[in-house]
Amino acid sequence: MSNKLIDLKFKVNGKEVELKVNPKTLLLEVLREELKLTGTRQSCEVSACGACTVNIDGKAARACSILAVQLNGHEVVTIEGVADGKTLHPIQEKMVSHGAIECGWCTSGMVMSARALLLENLKPTRDDIKKALQGNLCADSGYVKYVEAIEMAAEVMQGNK
């Protein structure tokens, strides 16, 4: 069996990245181990918890369940690429100020699912938000505050508050 390394060229948080990977390498491994972007959580690794959620071309996807080589030509945003310099994104800002963050383990995944939702729909209903977070588990069961914080962030992003 040949362990031929494959060229991988994609965008991560706005920057072009080029590297060579074993084709069995997961996107999660490239992000955390090669690029040292450890904000994306390595958690259940069986597509159950959503803690590794990133945005691929603006949509929520699980970094633990995608081969890195499939990202060739795509654009990935991780939790490290959400804030604007030192200014938190409204989703992050509202999650902090509203106390949605408890232990913080699932938070980066929650932010990425919420970001994908608001990129597509800036006026989500509560039901839309719940559906968008359906694949993100919180062991503290802190879902209500997350949903509320995302509602508040949507208001800010619409320019209402």
Add this chain to the structure above:
Amino acid sequence: MKDFNYSAPKTVKEAISLLGSLQGEVKVLCGGQSMLVLMKQGMLAPEHIVDIKGISELDYIRFSEEKGLTIGALATHGAVEKSPIVKEKYPVLAEMEDNLAVVQTRTWGTIGGNVCHGDPAADPPAVFIALSSKYKLMGKKERIVNAEDFYKDLLEVDLEHGELLVEVQVPPMPANSGVAQEKLMVQKGDMGIVGAAAFVTVNPSTGICEDARIVLTNVASIPFRAKGSEKVLIGKKIDEKLLEEAGQIASEEVDPPADTHGSEEYRRDMARVFLKRATAKALQRAQQKN
């Protein structure tokens, strides 16, 4: 995960010629949302992976009144879920996608990958069979197969060496027809412990059921066509008593697995319940169209 040889053809032509030439165990990878789980667990360790996710010519959803809906193998679940034409003409497919796993899976997972995985618990094969769909396969030559005939055994489908599924073809919905899908979930998005997809047509003047196609999931090694149940419905006016009879027949005819989610006995009874629910909903939709 075991190492494998990897190639990523960019066109269907390239993929087919590659698939025809590779020796040893070959698996085609689309989104990998089901396959990677098996590979990580070591249950699947192919020697070659042919990654077709980058073949953009297979990423489409098209509709025409004559041909119906054609879905390219690489259309994602998310694309089907949000497609305006799917919502308008085949709302059952959008409803199915809404309950298919979670957002993240639907972003990367594809229709082609799902229907080729051959999981008897999966929703799309059952719904496509209920809708009399066909699958278009490309190899040395083109082959069109009925979705119903494509499933051979647990995780085994009718794909020959060198063949690739390129398209799902869903015919136009006949007049006076209705279709619905229901499944038993602990949480929204779960694989159905038992599920049912039902298609019925009803004569608008007599109210008699003229055609019925009912498919159950997770009650056999392949999607289960409830032919005995269909037979008692066709040619009659469907009422609660007849539905119960159809459900009873299905509960006797299925051959369900037993696992932590449900015993064999429980699944038999749920086959009855969900067949009734899906069929009643399909019937209601068919009547609304009249």
